[in-house]
Amino acid sequence: MPYPENLKTAHDVEKIALDQGVLPATVGVIKGKVCVGLTTTQLEELASCEDAIKIPKREMVWAVSQQLSGGTTVSATMFAADVAGIPIFVTGGIGGCSQRCGETSLDISSDLTELSRTPVCVISAGVKSILDIPKTLEYLETEGVTVATYGASKEFPAFYTRSSGVNANINVENPTSAAKLIDLSFTLGMNCGILIGVPIPTEHSEDGDLIERAIQQAMIEHEEAGIKGKDVTPFILKRVNELTDGKALVSNIALVKHNTEVGCAIAKELSLLRKAKEGQRTLINHGSSDIGIPKRTFMTQSTNSSSNQSLLHRQSRGPLSKTKRCFHSNHTDSVERSQPVVIGASVIDFVASLKSSNIVYGGETNTGSLQVGFGGVGRNLSDCMSRIGQNSLFISAVGKDIHAQNLRHHCQHMNLEGLVDLDCSTATYCLVIDSNGDVLLGVGDMGITNELTIDHLMRLLKRWHEIMKFESAISQAPLVVLDGNLSVEVIDQICHFCSKKHIPVWFEPTCVSKAKKPFVSDTWRKISYASPNLNELRVMYATLEGEETVDFDSKIFDS
Template structure:
């Protein structure tokens, strides 16, 4: 025999961000993203990557530090977040603090780090400034699409013989990121550089009124770009097109030097020719050429080249930030307008309940033996179904004569198509379809008796159910009778919805989904705006631990001890929550809340006041192992039916009865929510009266 309230857990193996190409970059000991960058990226705000060789090798101290901070200030002033990339003691940093900028600016042992140098510098724990290629790698892996620099490297003069070609060019050919620069320095072979970029499929565009390709200190090099963009919006469209096509190559946007600084360009160009000749005469080659020439040119022009260099970098930062902001705006508008499935706001407004949570495509593998032998093929059967906690609860409510608005996200893939086709009976108008994202999938391996042996989940897309996306449904949220939050969604989204609930006095049900996610609302005061929650005993422990309350080291087994612990752990939450429903597996269900006529009232309270609290224990209904087909949706069926009963203003016993019956149907179905679920088959007045549980009442206060 097995309880219909048995909650399953999943061992979730995360894929990582779609921009990640290898797992070692996710190791915090090697790759660190500054919190301000992580926050901006999570909220789909514009971020601009900046290189650090200009700090370590481009200018002398203190010009380098002052320029770096000025460039970051320009990026912020344009509405974007600067992310200077550098390597400090073997750690790749995306986004540097003020102290870290100071360190790089004054570190005399810093190395110039290109793609090839990354393994050496990291393995030795060294520090260095990242070149264009290394910065592109780090920015791309962090999910930053726009990178601003001074000028890129290229094919060196006589490169056809020396094969001295900058790694910047090959990186542009294989890393999908937009590089905003002032073109290529005239010390290089600009013609061959452009030919090399064309060979590697790099889109090169001039920013401005013409397609003349600039030569760093000069707005014209004598060569042209393949295309031209006149403003940030046009540049953003070009970048968005390149990223959407999945070409895996970059875009080079060449920004001419401002006219007021171009006048001294000829003097600087003359000095460059002298410096190039001197470098050749002195046998200076490789990576030493550029710093030698820059220093020589600065001496010959009495600092004018340095001033022009600084002005050029400032201008690139300004233009690049404007482009990043335009790109962010376009991508957000696309997500809000073009990536939702047939959004109909009139249908959204019909919903009296809103569910915010995940959608999964589930694969349930059930063995034909009592145990699963790992490392070999086991006899069994595999079936596909459609799940996700948020989807399941919305499905359950939909089958019980409600029309919940489901706010979620799926990929623009075949699994997403299948989900929408299966969920035609539901209101999916607020489900976003996201390009370059995979619909969440979950695979459960269960034994013959229905016990979970292993669960694997790919749930990254749930993090795209952001506060920004959900906020467009604020009208529906503020007028709903009940809002249900699935613990898979981001903390910031939970906090946002709790803020709306507090403002409009909305009832919120939090379904924690697993022990790790149970803590999310309790990381701040957001939990005080919750009305209901349905944790199991382990999740209830997590909630208490997060709030700083003591919890038992080992959970008991006997019914009396389990109930005692559940009551004790529920008590702190009831200071603010209206009701806590604790699922106890084989031991049944414990409903804790305000005492009302010998029971607990589930109906929302009209005012917050001192209450007499109590708990009622409902033993579990049972299902034989032979009847059990799928354990993944029983808890969600229970929660959904409880909510339906509350919305229908039923008494507590009737609500719980509905939940238990819905969960039993779920266990006997290959689908998380049984397609045969109807209001009639769980209606306490119509359903068979067998197995009606005996209740145990206890006072909490």
């Protein structure tokens, strides 16, 4: 799609998504970085870049290594979506088998092979009519890919036209049916994609015969010119647009927008379906009130510089959903319940407040007050959860000292089965504030948090399993919460363990200096939620990108 039509279409598609309550994010490769969620500046840069290339999956590594920019094909975008945990992706049309596939060549688009091995649903206006649609559908059948049409007809669409003369075996008539199909496919672990063909709107298919004749003419021209491989489709689409006086481009834009509308509707239904399933999931709350541990909801959009990929939807792996949900067990006669697990610091807080503005040094005593409290980010979170009726297993390290004894006595309302007694001092923090309430200095002894190893954690989890007589305590936890006081190694190990058990992880950054810990490696990919303030968010972003390239202040206040 030429500039500036590609940029305008991308903006229009994002607006369609936002108007439907879907958060769009654009996908592309910018200067060697695969981006899921381009900024406005990056989108404009990609759309207008004269050196932008078409990047299929096989060339992603090369493009990244050479720091190139370009639009991702269906195969590359499916790969990026799967890595990001996004189950739905909308595009204009997909590649397929060439007209002479099996006769003089084995020209099969990598889009098809990616559909056979990547669990992402692709919603498109079908296969481009320059390809062999019957062979394409036969290939997908051989590879075990579910192919369905959307709407009233089983006839598979042919991009610019609603009719191809070939029927799909499956038809989904509405977003609810489509969402159920997607959810069941991924729940059953089919480990392959789904292709849903959405016919171009009737009012934009009237020029189908004209466009088809132009396609045939363009195909003759490309053969005479000796154009081959991945350059064929861009050449034909450009030539068809020229031969139809721009009508093909108008139809292309129309079908992309229509696919986006359908994709958003399906994405929302899938989100509702999964929320309903989550609501049936885990525990009976015997407290005075229920707290919902939400699954994350994230929807994103992708644009290809040549074929204008449109929408991605992410459910269960992204930013926080603000919807409260309660987890109730189906076995209402059972006292067994799974608890969230909180892993983090237990700290004894000392606050020294000076009464006089005249501070005396040299070993003299200053008049003031001294207060003792019980803190630590992990302990605070677990304490708050218990006070609103959602008890959690709190795992933390304490010393064999009077501070640990006092903490156990003060926190009897919490589940402290996960406290590990170590041969060192319980973490302490002393804060000194002046008569105006301003902080003069702080002294912390937090070394014990680095002593909490994965071996301690696994031993405690096993002990908790034996005491509570659960089948698998940690595996049934609806959520594991980590605070930034833990060492990088322990955060990595816990996230890896939870990822294998399919347990969502919530990371609480704690402070600016500790916010980057999961982001110095690929551990952040295993985190479901994070709750940073603005400064912590900046550090997290800069750790991933190497520098802060987003004006967070303007984005926040503009929204």
